[in-house]
Amino acid sequence: MKKLALLLFVGIIGVHDIFAQDPQLSQYYASPLYTNPAMAGAARKIRVNMNGRSQYTALNNNYKTGVFSADAYIGKVKSGLGLVSMYDVAGDGFLTTNSISAIYSYNLEINREWAFNAALQGGIIQRRYDFSKFVFEDMIDPARGAVLPTAEAKGLEQITVPNFSTGFLLYNSKMFFGGAIHNLLEPNMSFYYRDKNDQALKLPRKYTVHGGINISLNKTRYEEDRIILSPNILFMQQRDFYQMNLGFYIKQRTLTLGTWFRQTSNNADAAIFLIGLRFPSIKVGYSYDAIVSKAKTATVGSHEISLSFEIKPKVRPGVRYNKRLFCPEL
8 A cells, every 4th residue: 555655646746757856946056065066165265055945836735945055175185075965845745855965076276277176975865755644545534534543554764875976167267167967876766666777766867067257347456346247057957857047147246136047858947036145254145936837827936045154264374375266156
């Protein structure tokens, strides 16, 4: 009975999984380590990032995702260390996904203008479903509904597997280009079936390519007075599904505005609008996904917020830091 209920449940959510595999964020540069592990340490700061996303908010059982990350740069060994954790709830909480991983990134100074980061990421991913949220036939009273005790065993079923990723980042003071491969070993995510050769049971690799450029719209000697236009692009593919985000940031002093258009392999998906506030050690962002696909007739767009804390390390005498674009950021 458990297996039958699980198969029915997976069949229902399978419609959603056709259109997306791993949870994705609209503010992908506000969660840099989740986008590309090679961004660990790239800002030469201690950073803590938190993101929360509520997708298709008109639905009572909409999807919710939270991401936490932290990273720091260690100058003595020219390396970055990072930590990323993710929590995702599908629907009414029948299926939840948790992951946590650590990142090591090495920073290679190619010359005085260019730098290259390469990273490895390793951790675990856990998925579980909660049978206490299911309604079985013997629970239903004709007059009162699902109020009776069930003979079916109720509780949690879960699976935990290792997961690995890698990435790179090439950048200078005006432009950046990066790529990442997540789910390198394509772990088997089935609760019951362990056939390693069955592609349908694997979490497929996700390929990410992203890049951008910083353009100064005014001439001033003071960095805080510069108006920066930053066009950027992000492309991701996971098995037969792909999505592309194309848009830009515009930044001056404390204010950041941004807009993107998201195209998927199935349709034009959403227009994304962002507003952010930047302070010396804190950054706050809010974005809204306005649905432009056929799904807009049944859903309302998605909301996403981000919060970042930064601590700039003290520069020791004799230590030189090149003035590069350390990391694409909000």
